[in-house]
Amino acid sequence: MARLVMKFGGTSVANVERIRNVALHVKREADEGHQVAVVVSAMAGKTNELVAWCKEASELHDQREYDAIVASGEQVTAGLLAVALQKIGIPARSWLGWQIPILTSGAHGSARIQSIDGAPLVRGFERGEVAVIAGFQGIHQPTGRITTLGRGGSDTSAVAVAAAIHADRCDIYTDVDGVYTTDPRVVPKARRMERISFEEMLEMASLGAKVLQVRSVEVAMVHKVRTFVRSSFDDPARPNSGTLICNEEDIVEAQIVTGIAFSRDEAQITLRGVADKPGVAAAVFVPLAEAGVNVDMIVQVASSDSMTDMTFTVPAAEFEHARAILEKSKPSIGYASLAGAKDVAKVSAIGIGMRSHAGVAARAFKALADKGVNIRAITTSEIKFSVLIDEAYTELAVRTLHSLYGLDAA
Amino acid sequence: MARLVMKFGGTSVANVERIRNVALHVKREADEGHQVAVVVSAMAGKTNELVAWCKEASELHDQREYDAIVASGEQVTAGLLAVALQKIGIPARSWLGWQIPILTSGAHGSARIQSIDGAPLVRGFERGEVAVIAGFQGIHQPTGRITTLGRGGSDTSAVAVAAAIHADRCDIYTDVDGVYTTDPRVVPKARRMERISFEEMLEMASLGAKVLQVRSVEVAMVHKVRTFVRSSFDDPARPNSGTLICNEEDIVEAQIVTGIAFSRDEAQITLRGVADKPGVAAAVFVPLAEAGVNVDMIVQVASSDSMTDMTFTVPAAEFEHARAILEKSKPSIGYASLAGAKDVAKVSAIGIGMRSHAGVAARAFKALADKGVNIRAITTSEIKFSVLIDEAYTELAVRTLHSLYGLDAA
Numbered sequence: 060m061a062r063l064v065m066k067f068g069g070t071s072v073a074n075v076e077r078i079r080n081v082a083l084h085v086k087r088e089a090d091e092g093h094q095v096a097v098v099v100s101a102m103a104g105k106t107n108e109l110v111a112w113c114k115e116a117s118e119l120h121d122q123r124e125y126d127a128i129v130a131s132g133e134q135v136t137a138g139l140l141a142v143a144l145q146k147i148g149i150p151a152r153s154w155l156g157w158q159i160p161i162l163t164s165g166a167h168g169s170a171r172i173q174s175i176d177g178a179p180l181v182r183g184f185e186r187g188e189v190a191v192i193a194g195f196q197g198i199h200q201p202t203g204r205i206t207t208l209g210r211g212g213s214d215t216s217a218v219a220v221a222a223a224i225h226a227d228r229c230d231i232y233t234d235v236d237g238v239y240t241t242d243p244r245v246v247p248k249a250r251r252m253e254r255i256s257f258e259e260m261l262e263m264a265s266l267g268a269k270v271l272q273v274r275s276v277e278v279a280m281v282h283k284v285r286t287f288v289r290s291s292f293d294d295p296a297r298p299n300s301g302t303l304i305c306n307e308e309d310i311v312e313a314q315i316v317t318g319i320a321f322s323r324d325e326a327q328i329t330l331r332g333v334a335d336k337p338g339v340a341a342a343v344f345v346p347l348a349e350a351g352v353n354v355d356m357i358v359q360v361a362s363s364d365s366m367t368d369m370t371f372t373v374p375a376a377e378f379e380h381a382r383a384i385l386e387k388s389k390p391s392i393g394y395a396s397l398a399g400a401k402d403v404a405k406v407s408a409i410g411i412g413m414r415s416h417a418g419v420a421a422r423a424f425k426a427l428a429d430k431g432v433n434i435r436a437i438t439t440s441e442i443k444f445s446v447l448i449d450e451a452y453t454e455l456a457v458r459t460l461h462s463l464y465g466l467d468a469a
Numbered sequence: 470m471a472r473l474v475m476k477f478g479g480t481s482v483a484n485v486e487r488i489r490n491v492a493l494h495v496k497r498e499a500d501e502g503h504q505v506a507v508v509v510s511a512m513a514g515k516t517n518e519l520v521a522w523c524k525e526a527s528e529l530h531d532q533r534e535y536d537a538i539v540a541s542g543e544q545v546t547a548g549l550l551a552v553a554l555q556k557i558g559i560p561a562r563s564w565l566g567w568q569i570p571i572l573t574s575g576a577h578g579s580a581r582i583q584s585i586d587g588a589p590l591v592r593g594f595e596r597g598e599v600a601v602i603a604g605f606q607g608i609h610q611p612t613g614r615i616t617t618l619g620r621g622g623s624d625t626s627a628v629a630v631a632a633a634i635h636a637d638r639c640d641i642y643t644d645v646d647g648v649y650t651t652d653p654r655v656v657p658k659a660r661r662m663e664r665i666s667f668e669e670m671l672e673m674a675s676l677g678a679k680v681l682q683v684r685s686v687e688v689a690m691v692h693k694v695r696t697f698v699r700s701s702f703d704d705p706a707r708p709n710s711g712t713l714i715c716n717e718e719d720i721v722e723a724q725i726v727t728g729i730a731f732s733r734d735e736a737q738i739t740l741r742g743v744a745d746k747p748g749v750a751a752a753v754f755v756p757l758a759e760a761g762v763n764v765d766m767i768v769q770v771a772s773s774d775s776m777t778d779m780t781f782t783v784p785a786a787e788f789e790h791a792r793a794i795l796e797k798s799k800p801s802i803g804y805a806s807l808a809g810a811k812d813v814a815k816v817s818a819i820g821i822g823m824r825s826h827a828g829v830a831a832r833a834f835k836a837l838a839d840k841g842v843n844i845r846a847i848t849t850s851e852i853k854f855s856v857l858i859d860e861a862y863t864e865l866a867v868r869t870l871h872s873l874y875g876l877d878a879a
Contacts, residue, residue, distance in 0.1 A: 075525040111546065115485040115554035116549050124555075126547035127563050131541035135519065138538035139526045145534075147529035153537050157567070159612055203568055 061227040062094040062184070065196065066217035069103035070234045071291035072136050075143070082143040083295035084232065085189060089149050094184035098194040098217040099130025099140055122167035124198075125326060126207045130156070130253035133193035133213070141191045151189040154180070156162050156196035156205065159410060161216070163197035163206045172215065172278075175223035181365035187439060211272030218275045222282035222443060229279070236290035236295070238263065238270055240466040241319040245454050248467040252317065257305040257410050262443045266407040267322030281306060296416045308412055309375060315419055321457050323404045323450055326378035328371055328385070332395025335367040343369060343385070343390045349406035354382045356405070356447055358436040369394075370436055372447060374399055390417035403435060404453040406447070407445040408460050420444040426463045432456050471637040472504040472594070476604065476627035479513035480644045481701035482546050485588055492553040492555040494642065495599060499559050504594040506634060508627040509550055510603040511542025532577035536606075536617045540566070543603035551601045562600040563769070564590070564607035566615065569628070573616045580607060581615035582625065582688075584585070585633035602630060621682030628685045632692035639689070639696045640711070641681060646700035647712035648673070648680055651729040651877040655735035655864050659872035662727065667728050669795040669819050672853045674818040677732030689714060716821040717821055725822035725829055726874035731867050733814045733860055736788035736793070737845060738781055742805025745777040752802045753779065753795070762791045766815070767796055768846045779804075782857060785811055796835070811846060814863040818870050830854040836873045842866050 065088065067081050076171035080098075086318070088095050115367045144151035156163075159179060163170035181189045194213025199208045208215055214231060221229035226300050235253040238260065257280035264273045270288055272276075279286045289301025292421040307313070333339055340359075347354055357371040373381045378401055385397055415420050419438055427434060427446065432455060448456055461467060475498065477491050492505075510516075519539045523530050547563035554561035558859055566573075573580035590600045604623025607616045608669075608816050618625050624641060633641035647661040648670065665673070667690035674683045689696045699711025700725055700741060717723070743749055750769075767781040783791045789813055795807055823829050830849055837844060837856065842865060846857040858866055871877060 075522050078526065112545070112549055113552060116488065116552040119556075120552045121555055121562075124548040124563055127565070128552075131544045134541045134544070135522070135538050138534040139522055141534045142526040142530045142538075143521060146529075152531075153534055153536070155615075205565075212874045227608050319547055422481050 060092045060094065062086060062224060062355040063222070064096045064098060064217050064221040064226045064229040064464045065232060066088040067100065067232045067291055068213065068232065068234070069100045069106070071232055072099055072140070073103040075139060076179045077135070079143050080234075080295065081140060081291060082147055082149070083248065084291065084298070085097060085144060085147050086147055087295055087298075095236040096180055096220055096226070097140060098191060098192045098213055098220060099133060100194050100213040102136055105132040105135070105155040118174065119338045123204050123383065126167045126203045129249075129434040130193070130196040130205045130207055133195050135269055137191045138260065144189055144191070147190065149189055150187050151191055152183065154190055154192045159196035160194070161219070163199055163208070165199040165202065165206070167199075169208055172208070175219055177220075177223040177225075180220070180224055192216065194199065208274075211275070212274040214275035215278055217283070218278045218284050218286060221276065221284045226413050227285070229284050231286060231288050232291035233270060233288060234290070234292065235270065236293065236299055238268070238288050238304075238318070239385075241316070241322070241461055242268075245321075245457050246461050250459065252302050254303045254305055254310050255317060256310055256411055257304055258442055259411055260304045262317050262409040263320050263409070266317070266409065266443065268319035268320045268404070270428055276304070281359035294297065313412045314410050315416050316408045316410035316460075316466065318409050319457050319460050319466070320409060321404055321406045322451055323453060324375045325372045325403050325405050325421060325447065325449060326375045326399060326401045327397045327403045328378075328381060329371060330385070330392070330394040331398065333367050333369050333407060334359060335365050336395055339392065342388065346379055346384050346388045347373075350380065350384050352377045353382070356436045356438045359424050371405070372436070402450040403447055404450045405445050405447050406453065406456045407443050407444040408459065408464065410464075411442050422463060423460055424461050427456055430455055430459050432459070470502045470504065471632060473498060474506045474508060474627050474631040474634070474636045474639040476508040476640065477510065478623065478644070479510045480769055481642055482509055482550070485549065488546070488549050489553050489724070491642075491701060492557055492559070493548060494688070494701065494708070495554060496559050496707075497556055497705055500537035500716045501600055501776065506590055506600040506602060506636070507550060507857075508602045508623055508630060509543060509546040510604050510623040515542040515545070523630070533614050535613045536577045540603070540606040540615045540617055544607050545679075547601045547603040549608055554599055554601070559599055560597050561601055562593065564600055566603060566609040569602070571607035571629070573618070574610055574799045575612065575616070577609075577610040577614075577616055579619035579858060580609065582618065582629045586631055587630075590634055593653070602626065602733060611671050616686075622684070622873075624682040624685035625688055626763040628688045628692070628694050632688065633878060637695070639694050641696060641698050642701035643680060643698060644700070644702065646703065646709055648698050648714075648728070650727070651871050652731070652869055655731075655867050656871050658869065660876065661710050662718050663712045664715055665727060666715065666720055666821055667714055668726060668852055669821055670714045672819040673728050673730050674731035674816070675751070676755060676819065676853065676855065678728070678730045686714070723822045724820055724874075725826050726818045726820035726870075726876065728819050729815045729816065729867050729870050729876065731814055731863055732787065733863060734785045735782045735813050735815045735857065736785045737810045737813045738783060738788075738791060739808045740779045740795070740802070740804040741808065743777050743779050744803055745771060745775050749802065752798065756794050756798045757783070757791055760790065760794050762794070763785045765854065766846045766848045775879060776876045782813070782815065782846070800844055812830045812860040813857055814860045815857050816863065816866045816870065817853050819853040820875065821852050824850050832873060833870055833871055836869050837866055840869050842869070
């Protein structure tokens with residue numbers, strides 16, 4: 060007998076028929092004698108509907124009310140799945156965030172889980188009950204108000220519940236059957252990985268692979284939760300095992316490069332003719348940070364005596380906001396001109412093997428140059444490197460790197 | 470400064486635009502300096518959608534899960550109205566049943582309110598906040614599970630909150646502008662009443678007038694909550710006052726008959742050839758009661774020596790169920806034949822003046838006979854009488870009685 064958490068996202072519970080199919084997956088595990096906690100998202104489209112109403116009521120809405128409104132989506136799914144499970148003979152009950160409770164910070168709209176009381180869930184297991192938990196939500200004390208964890212937060216709910224009840228594993232069911240070396244829609248030769256380390260998965264998720272919320276990977280890594288990414292659209296009677304996210308030590312032979320991620324949600328900003336003196340970087344980046352703009356790749360090139368050009372990227376959605384801030388800060392920064400581009404993409408290669416291999420990125424620069432791909436900026440870290448390129452070259456660059464590092468399926 | 474409760478039903482909050490209109494009604498009262506608690510229903514259609522999903526998941530669903538699912542509808546409206554109020558400069562916050570808390574019995578799906586802690590709401594008033602309360606819901610302790618009060622339960626939530634916070638009045642906003650002498654769709658000459666006594670309103674609601682949930686009138690009567698029924702579709706700046714439901718003493722000149730109610734949701738069952746001996750009524754009605762079938766009008770007529778015919782009504786929706794029970798109980802009851810009819814209607818006249826006037830019902834029997842309306846059964850009580858007739862004669866009978874008792878508008 061094992062104890063496990065199963066998490067199902069919005070497309071897996073999009074309607075009652077699919078919720079019934081999810082119930083069959085849960086039944087399979089319960090019939091094995093396992094103790095099961097299920098974490099569910101809102102039915103696909105529901106959260107968007109609720110958010111749209113909220114915005115229609117007021118563009119600048121109270122985040123506490125927003126949380127009370129949108130958390131209702133997961134409440135519905137949890138109840139429906141409990142009913143569907145009972146229907147097929149599996150004792151089950153729904154749990155809302157405040158009922159367990161899942162205590163969070165007071166940062167409404169993007170709260171962080173602080174603690175989860177696993178005891179009521181475990182008592183339920185002892186009564187033979189499956190616990191069906193509304194994902195994405197918690198409660199803040201002492202205010203007693205409902206909080207939500209931000210988009211994709213149900214992944215984090217699942218992993219955090221798994222840590223709280225000391226689950227043997229956490230299965231994240233999604234609409235793909237695992238983690239791929241890159242997006243199979245761009246590279247048909249992409250392969251599903253059997254295993255990926257927490258560190259690599261964290262980079263993949265941060266760099267654009269949308270299979271898991273970044274925070275859920277952090278929580279899994281810290282609490283060493285064995286996490287599988289697998290498909291809810293498999294036959295419930297004969298599912299595939301998916302991709303295991305595990306400790307680096309559990310990966311026998313580390314690839315140099317494990318996967319290629321990419322993101323088109325980037326925008327590039329270049330400040331030309333910036334004085335090359337101490338304090339300039341602070342003058343540029345402090346106002347952006349204070350406005351909540353996430354700055355990513357930063358490159359600085361001396362262009363002439365005592366002058367420099369500064370290039371960096373921001374999320375595409377924050378481009379206009381960032382530009383307005385920089386124009387306002389022009390006197391304090393002192394630059395000659397500001398140029399921006401939204402038609403850029405970031406392509407990244409990730410692999411723990413990079414730590415012990417030199418020249419991994421250099422091979423990529425040559426391969427991309429050979430294909431005529433112009434590199435606008437480069438950043439590297441211990442286990443990944445990223446290049447910023449013209450958006451039109453995204454697929455070409457991804458395919459080039461995927462082949463270069465031997466990731467193509469035979 | 471007064472303290473008041475305003476309740477808005479599903480059609481009044483059917484979309485965000487209407488919720489904004491509701492916010493204007495609330496603003497009018499808040500601008501007068503009043504302390505305001507608002508109770509809201511789910512957006513029109515939402516509860517039906519949630520119930521349908523629940524049934525699709527399982528015909529025989531766990532009522533506790535049903536409650537968790539359907540209570541989400543009011544949660545959404547409460548949050549949206551709080552946001553809409555803040556948008557127009559009125560401080561407001563939403564309150565869910567478990568947050569106040571509104572404690573109820575454990576009868577999931579039709580729970581009864583046991584107590585409401587008014588203190589957190591009053592503290593909110595002292596901070597200058599409007600309290601926006603999700604109607605229809607509460608929490609059962611010690612289970613900690615969400616309960617709902619049954620269809621129309623938000624009316625009861627509103628009146629019970631008004632009692633708990635010692636409100637000066639409770640305004641029930643609906644899609645009509647008050648309580649009418651009968652349904653204006655059937656009798657165009659129906660008049661809106663300025664006042665109606667709790668007792669009369671209770672009978673009207675019980676006998677088919679759908680303007681208020683019966684239980685809400687009971688609670689208002691017990692706690693002497695001055696309750697107005699009024700329209701949410703009035704101009705928020707110049708609303709009409711609606712109908713006041715009040716103590717009998719506050720009605721200066723009692724009418725003999727105040728209103729005519731009717732219901733087509735009736736079915737008639739007749740058992741012929743029943744032995745006229747002690748214990749037979751119990752043999753008929755105990756099995757029905759145990760199955761939860763509500764029996765209403767009961768008439769027994771001796772048909773021959775030691776034999777009798779027994780006629781009674783049940784809700785149309787329970788007709789088949791009741792028939793099946795009676796056929797199963799045939800040996801223990803001992804009847805010759807069972808006849809049933811679903812094309813019947815109950816028409817009732819209500820008025821506290823009946824207490825002091827004899828012959829009120831007799832005039833009706835004659836007037837109906839003059840119009841050729843056949844009366845299948847009659848029941849009377851202190852302040853009302855009801856006749857069961859063929860459904861096709863419903864409008865004719867209602868109009869006849871409405872004229873007979875001088876209720877037609879000039």
